[in-house]
Amino acid sequence: MPEDTVKVSPAQQELFLTDNLYSVLEDPSGLLSIRDIRSPECDRRFKQLSSSNQPPNIQHVNSAYWLRLTLRQPPTQAEAWYLELYDSHTSRAVFYRPSAGSTGAYDSVATGAAESFATRPHPYKNFLFDLPPRPGQTVTYYLRLHSDTRTSFRAMLHSGPGLIPELSLQYWLLGVFYGVLTIMLVYNLFLFFFIKDWSHLYYVLYVFSGTLLFLSEDGLGFQYFWPSSPQLNHFISAAAPVLLLLTFAIYARSFLETATRLPGLDRVGRWVVGISTALLVIDSALIHSGFSFWLYLIPYCLIYYAAMKSWHTGLKQASYILLAHALVGGSLVFLISRKLGIEFINNAYTVYSLNAAFVLEVVILSYALSEKIKGILDTTLLTQRRLLKQLRKKHQAQDQLVEQLQENQTLKDQLNTELEALVTRRTEELRQQNDTVAAQNRELLEANGLLALQSAAIEKLNSELSRDLHAVKAARIQEPTKEVDFGEFSQIYPDKDACLSYLADLKWAHGYQCRKCGHEKSCDAREPYARRCTRCRYVESATAGTLLQKCKFSIVKALYAVFLLHAHKGNYSVSELARVLELRQATSWAFAQKVLAALQRRRHAVNYQDGEPWTFVLLDAVAELEEAES
Known part of the structure; x- marks a missing residue:
């Protein structure tokens, strides 16, 4: 047709x-x-x-x-x-x-x-x-x-x-449009430099992105700014919507405080904006599907939802974003209908409706920022008034405290005067009492001198008796025919240190000789009663080369087990030994076998003497060999 x-x-x-x-x-x-x-x-x-x-x-x-x-x-x-x-x-x-x-x-x-x-x-x-x-x-x-x-x-x-009148009117209206954008951009840029609020900088970037978008959409950018660069014109036409989405998302996130108010929605929003941006870039650079404008709807709808949630959580200024977003969304209906070729009120007014909506949005968002700052200032002033009120109360309390301190000082001076008189009278009484006490002390000192001499004599006698008693007990233990119970034995060797000290004295009674290099000089090691060679730094413990080397139970019980087995010439029941030492029979049997073997080797030794002390068995040459092999 x-x-x-x-x-x-x-x-x-x-x-x-x-x-x-x-x-x-x-x-x-x-x-x-x-x-x-x-x-x-x-x-x-x-x-x-x-x-x-x-x-x-x-x-x-x-x-x-x-x-x-x-x-x-x-x-x-x-x-x-x-x-x-x-x-x-x-x-x-x-x-x-x-x-x-x-x-x-x-x-x-x-x-x-x-x-x-x-x-x-x-x-x-x-x-x-x-x-x-x-x-x-x-x-x-x-x-x-x-x-x-x-x-x-x-x-x-x-x-x-x-x-001519039509074109003049269009250029005049567009001049007003870009003039408003420039004023909003410069005004908020100055606000950012003065108050250092990053929301203003994000708003400036958003307005700048919108300006680039409209310069590319209405053709003024190509006419006045880059007339000889069609490639630049194409690039700005493709990049400006993406830049507008990113800057608006950053501005809305900062203004709505979604990171703190709605952290879950904030994470989802960042992913949605990031994925949408990547898809828009891919479509613009490679695919050219023509449907890329649908990718803007998802993040913008999510931002609108975040504004509603922030408004419900108490951020009253979010209502301005809702209003501004609704105006732009209404004008986008005309743009999308033109892109899709849908007959929907298409005339000169609907073509430029997005410009009018964007100007209103810019003005509303700028007013929203000022309202947010005003709210912050109101909160700050309210906080300052509360602080001033608290300071006044504090000063009143300080004045009352000063008055109370002055009263206290007066009472203190009065009390000090009374105390000085009382102290003078009491001092004279004490002086008289001190003279009496001094005379009594002199008498006591003379008596104490006599008591001290008597105490020293008694202490010396007790010390000699203790040494004699310890010597008698030690001598009794050394006699092979005498049997001593574990309680009496523990008095001679009460703990591990006493046993190690005795074993070290017995082991190095004739001097030290390093088992590795033969050196004869040593110093103390970290382990108690051990010796460190001053030449090769070899450390030798007190138990090394003895029956008590690698002993798995108390060294006091091990010494007593050697004493019992030696006193009974090896004829001592393992079960009785386990009962006396409170050990398992397997442990008692293993140690008894080790001691019996040492007794057997000692009887066949060249220097063996009948009736020799039981401690000779402790220094067993086979233990040294075992240590060397291990």
Whole structure:
């Protein structure tokens, strides 16, 4: 079905092109020329969007799309008309119009976002093409579009007299828009430098990212800042939305204090924003799916949910983010509908609704920051008032304390006077008593002298008796025919140190000789009663080379076991030995066998004497051999 003919009149200033006013042909190969397009075969392939249910936008980024527009001007038409394409992201746009001097020939004007801004037929942020006046004629125009993103076909016809006021109004409104953004950016940047609140810096970065996004969206950035760099224009168009998402997420996280208020949701939010950012970069750099705007919805919805939770937890300023987010979300409905080609209130006002919503959001968020700072200041002032009140109470308490101290000092002086008189009187009494005590002490000293002499004599006698008693007990133990019970034996050798001391004296009675190098000088080692060779540093314990080497039970009991077995000449019951020493029979039997073997070796020794002391058995040469082998 061919498109409806657009009929214009001098009374009209502008006309929005609805779906029925143009038809579309998709060229998947991208090779069709204007001559091919005007052929009858291609002419039949043009379809009106309203009848084909095709959305009014580029669906396949690899295809070229041809738009056909039929315009009829009235006979009295003397002014030119202009065709404006709203979406400035079209990579390449070629406008074909009939030549003025020849029938059937077409002139072309080529421009696009992938071309330098100088290729624009008019220095305007959007694509603006001339429609020369052809009074009373019906003229067919063609527009070839190609883009690597989903771009809408939204367009507007402007009359010559109405174009300048319309463009002036747009630039004036955009100037106000960017002026507000600049003011908010500079104002909050100064606030950051003065109060050092990082939320202001995050807000500045967010506003800057939004400014970059809108400069790329409305074409002003390409017109004024980077007109000769289409690659930079494409990069900013792809990177600005991602940067906007990241900066807004960081700002919202700082403002809403999610790290402390909602730690679980904060961790989920960081993962969602990170994954969404990575997918957006991959789609922009490699895939070009055209559906990347859906990836923004998940993190923005999560931030909105976090704002609601923060508001419920007591952060009243979160309501401003909810309001600002709702305004931007409402304007995004129009943007998404244009990207998807959905007919939903598409006109010049909805095209720029996102700008108005963003300005309101910036103002609201700036006000939210000031309200948050005001809340912090109010809290600080309230805290300071409480501190002042506490200081006043403290000063009152200090004044009362000073008064009490003065009263105490008065009482103290009065008491000291009374005490001095009492001390003087008491001192005289004590002096008289001291004289009496001194006389008595002299008498006591004389008596103590006599008692001291008697005590010394008694102590000397007790010491001699103790030595004699210990010697008698030791001599009794040394006699092979005398049997001593374990209690009496423990008095002679009460503990391990006494046994080791006796064993060391017995072992080195004739002098020390190192068992490793034969050196005869030694010093004390860390182990009690051990000797360290001063030459080779070999340490030899008191039990080494004796029957008590590697003994598994008390050395006092081991000494007593040797004494009993020697006194009974080896004829002592193992079970009785275990009972006396309170040991297991296996342990008693093993040690008894070791002692009996030593007794047997001692009887066959050359220097053996009948009736010799039992301690000779302790120094057993076989023990030395065992130690050397181990």
